Amino acid sequence: MRSVAGLAAIVAAASFYLYLLSTHLPPGLEHVQPGSEGQDEAVQEYRLKFPSDLDELRELAEMLKFYKREHHGYVLLLFCSAYLYKQSFAIPGSSFLNMLAGAIFGPWEGLVLACLLTTTGSTFCYLLSAAFGKQHVVQLFPDKVDLLQRKVEENRSSLFFFLLFLRFFPMTPNWFLNITCPVLNIPMPIFFFSVFIGLIPYNFICVRTGSILSEIHSLDDIFSWGTLAQLLAIALMALLPGALIKRYGKTHLKVDGMDSNGPSQAEIKQDRKRR
Template sequence: MRSLAGLVAVVAGASVYLYLLSTHLPPGPPLQEDGGVHEYRLKFPSDLDELRELAEMFKFYKREHHSYVLLLFCSAYLYKQSFAIPGSSFLNMLAGAIFGPWEGLVLACLLTTTGSTFCFLLSSVFGKHHVVQLFPDKVALLQRKVEENHSSLFFFLLFLRFFPMTPNWFLNITCPVLNIPLPIFFFSVLIGLIPYNFICVRTGSILSEISSLDDIFSWGTLAQLLVIALWALVPGALIKRYGKDRLKVDGMDSNGTSQVDIQHDRKRR
């Protein structure tokens, strides 16, 4: 109970900090709408136009208030990653739109790794027994696979990042339960999520530069997206080739469960 109260206190404190940071924006660029002028309000985009508008607003802040926009973006990313909240693809795309493909990629990789490490530490301090209680079958399966691949543990974790048989957020909260050393966890995240981060960041950079949905289907844009996809497949293919001979991942599906577990669940129903 004490561990749960501590986790709630950490989440509450981080939430208050992020709320105060996001609601005290410096003056932004005036926008024309319905013949009048108004200031843009920070919100999650629901379509391409809003994504471009948000990217333009952040680009303005980057020019005029660079330290603030960097602090806000890093804080939001670390908050999401530390507390296992979905949305990394959107934030990676936003990083590409604001900071460009290469600076955005470096930033996304560093924030993904740092946030995942915070999630690892939070789970280690506050939630290890809660993880076991909530996901006993999945934890048991991963425990068996970690023991079977103990001699190639780093490559096994890379394999799971390249081919997400288990969601990344679940790996982050489960690795402390599996007694994965923090250095191995850290570098497996840093290296293993580079292809995913690259795809999202480069896509965000491309989308921020187009003026309409028709531009997505231009030969230039399609060629860039094809190169991105091919580049991202190379490290995964190498790990998969290595995994055929050295790693034992039989029985795991895309949700991190085994066929035996599925049949067992069906019998219980």
């Protein structure tokens, strides 16, 4: 009970901090829209809202890019805080945030940010699970934890490459790996670098996609040579590392019996009924 209360206190404190950061904005979050002939210019004041689709993502990216000109440090702090909050508490949405990083900060700065924040947030999640949630993870997902435990022991001699394999090919969701690794006694350095290296292709795809989407304003932009070349680079970046790891896995790793979906909602309900 003490562990649940401690975790709840941390979540509440982080939520309150993020709320204050997103509501107490520095002055200047407005954009002057030129009026039509015979009309005055209109001032549009922006409101922060987490995007739920690509249109909202593009609108938010345009707003933050405009705002970043005068408040670069604030935008960077806000983005990093939101990303770490999501990653630390295993909240879905990394793809949208990675695309937002590419749209706001560009493909290369966005990629560096995404990789660092993904790794740091996953490490926070690892530490929170180790401190507060190990017994709850076992109680909620006994079958999945048992399967992963057996596979970790079978691949103990190639543990780093086994974790890379799981990151490249998400047989188990990333959030579930983050909260389960402390239970499996995965050393922190191996966990840290497997996340950093293993999620580079995924982060690259999302960040580059966000950068491209922020530059597309018509169908002609989609079929330009520059855009097609970037899409080809994204495809190669996604396929090449995965193909190498998969080839290595066939001869050195034991992953038989692992499905590609992780714990489903039905399995979660079944596991809860067993308690």
